[in-house]
Amino acid sequence: MTPLARELERLLPEADRLLDPADCWAYGSDNSRLHAIPEAVAFARDADTVAELVRLCRRLGAPLVVRGRGTGTTGAVVPDRGGLVLSLERMNRILEVDPGNRWLIAQPGATNAEIQTTAGEHGFFWPPDPTSSAFCTLGGNLAYNSAGPHAVKYGTPRENTLGLEAVAGTGQRFRTGVRTTKGVVGYDLTRLLIGSEGTLGIITEATLKLTPRPECTHLLQAVYPDIESAAQAVTRLMARAESPSALEFMDRSAITMIRGYGGVELPEEAGAILMIEVDGSAEGIAGRAAGIRTVAADGALHVDMADTHEAMERLWKVRKALSPALRTIAPKKINEDVVVPVSRIPALIGGLEELATRHAIRIVNFGHAGNGNIHVNLLVNPDDPEEMQRAEACLDDVFRLVLSLDGSLSGEHGIGLVKRPFVGRELDPAALELMEGVRAAFDPDGILNPGKAPPTPGE
Numbered sequence: 011m012t013p014l015a016r017e018l019e020r021l022l023p024e025a026d027r028l029l030d031p032a033d034c035w036a037y038g039s040d041n042s043r044l045h046a047i048p049e050a051v052a053f054a055r056d057a058d059t060v061a062e063l064v065r066l067c068r069r070l071g072a073p074l075v076v077r078g079r080g081t082g083t084t085g086a087v088v089p090d091r092g093g094l095v096l097s098l099e100r101m102n103r104i105l106e107v108d109p110g111n112r113w114l115i116a117q118p119g120a121t122n123a124e125i126q127t128t129a130g131e132h133g134f135f136w137p138p139d140p141t142s143s144a145f146c147t148l149g150g151n152l153a154y155n156s157a158g159p160h161a162v163k164y165g166t167p168r169e170n171t172l173g174l175e176a177v178a179g180t181g182q183r184f185r186t187g188v189r190t191t192k193g194v195v196g197y198d199l200t201r202l203l204i205g206s207e208g209t210l211g212i213i214t215e216a217t218l219k220l221t222p223r224p225e226c227t228h229l230l231q232a233v234y235p236d237i238e239s240a241a242q243a244v245t246r247l248m249a250r251a252e253s254p255s256a257l258e259f260m261d262r263s264a265i266t267m268i269r270g271y272g273g274v275e276l277p278e279e280a281g282a283i284l285m286i287e288v289d290g291s292a293e294g295i296a297g298r299a300a301g302i303r304t305v306a307a308d309g310a311l312h313v314d315m316a317d318t319h320e321a322m323e324r325l326w327k328v329r330k331a332l333s334p335a336l337r338t339i340a341p342k343k344i345n346e347d348v349v350v351p352v353s354r355i356p357a358l359i360g361g362l363e364e365l366a367t368r369h370a371i372r373i374v375n376f377g378h379a380g381n382g383n384i385h386v387n388l389l390v391n392p393d394d395p396e397e398m399q400r401a402e403a404c405l406d407d408v409f410r411l412v413l414s415l416d417g418s419l420s421g422e423h424g425i426g427l428v429k430r431p432f433v434g435r436e437l438d439p440a441a442l443e444l445m446e447g448v449r450a451a452f453d454p455d456g457i458l459n460p461g462k463a464p465p466t467p468g469e
């Protein structure tokens with residue numbers, strides 16, 4: 011028995027630890043499909059246990075990988091250096107909802123959907139809404155700054171979190187942020203921890219900023235002959251004073267893939283589709299939606315508008331068909347989530363089409379157009395080494411293209427393991443050196459998720 015296993019037996023009840031490699035196996039991967047078996051898995055039920063486990067790992071020099079539900083796509087929870095996987099799925103209580111102060115306090119293992127349900131009972135919602143909401147945890151949402159379609163109007167976890175409680179790599183517990191809507195005492199550690207992928211601290215509690223649920227929602231589906239017309243519409247829509255509450259996009263290759271899938275019918279000449287949601291008070295929403303329709307219609311083949319739940323569901327069906335269609339056609343796709351300024355979307359899509367031809371790789375693009383956050387899917391067969399080689403070269407060119415357009419390598423999926431080799435292209439050595447110093451301040455012995463997220467300069 012290893013020293014770590016021996017100590018876990020002493021510290022935790024049997025129900026809160028896994029030591030047999032066969033039991034630990036399921037805690038060795040995420041949606042990146044990378045896999046490594048940890049030495050042990052622990053389930054914490056409170057912050058004191060988290061702190062104790064961190065101190066234990068520090069004393070033993072064992073890597074500690076904190077984990078929500080493992081739905082991340084970049085391998086951040088894969089214990090490739092062994093050590094302990096600390097699962098927070100059992101720290102899942104919603105502790106307090108305060109509609110007057112517009113906050114909700116929850117433990118990190120609560121799922122995004124549970125938070126939405128509780129907030130909804132009080133007439134509120136928490137804006138970050140990843141598609142994986144039913145299963146992913148608050149801790150994962152915060153550590154990846156994950157978001158979904160509504161980020162275009164309401165922002166990401168960084169804009170919707172008031173404060174945190176966490177445990178640093180020293181085992182020390184600390185609080186960040188405020189319970190007020192203003193506050194400027196000290197450095198903003200809340201936003202530093204958000205997006206830090208489990209490398210600076212383990213979040214044990216979060217105070218979330220709630221937003222009142224809009225009274226009404228209208229949805230428009232605009233079909234364009236080509237990406238240029240759609241992209242121009244995106245720029246026009248985003249230049250308006252009133253932001254759409256969602257602005258989703260799919261390109262010709264995505265349309266081709268879903269045409270006929272699950273009863274979805276789309277015209278042959280469709281080259282791009284925008285899904286545009288407008289929300290707000292009931293008074294005047296019809297007029298505001300009509301205004302958006304006029305802006306979207308310029309250059310469109312046609313625009314459909316829905317104002318009832320059933321009609322909106324019918325329109326969303328097109329967008330929702332994408333994931334299952336992709337899974338059927340290419341179960342092992344490479345899925346990137348690059349971001350560019352919205353005005354550069356046409357250049358990005360044009361460039362991607364050129365790269366698809368040059369490298370003979372099928373690429374399907376869709377995503378959150380209002381944020382310029384495009385999911386670029388390279389459809390590959392991992393059992394074909396020659397195709398995988400072409401895909402790697404293609405990916406390299408995709409990142410080069412994105413950075414040349416003033417973009418960023420990831421809008422919401424993070425760095426994890428898989429994007430590490432490319433980070434030095436986006437962040438300069440001086441910035442990486444500062445990040446290294448920040449990391450050392452939180453985690454002097456480098457036990458928290460080592461080898462993940464930002465690399466050291468020159469690595």
Ligand SMILES: Cc1cc2nc3c(=O)[nH]c(=O)nc-3n(C[C@H](O)[C@H](O)[C@H](O)COP(=O)(O)OP(=O)(O)OC[C@H]3O[C@@H](n4cnc5c(N)ncnc54)[C@H](O)[C@@H]3O)c2cc1C
Nearest residue numbers: 078079080081082086141147149150153156157208213422
């Ligand atoms: C079908 C599907 C759809 C998806 N859709 C979206 C989407 O629309 N938008 C989007 O942004 N992402 C999406 N994702 C990716 C993923 O669901 C999100 O990144 C999610 O936030 C991860 O949550 P998790 O609980 O699974 O975290 P995990 O994958 O377990 O962990 C993610 C990261 O968080 C860290 N972490 C977890 N808990 C804590 C904690 N308490 N303290 C500190 N660090 C912690 C981990 O170490 C790791 O670095 C999707 C994934 C799938 C499979």
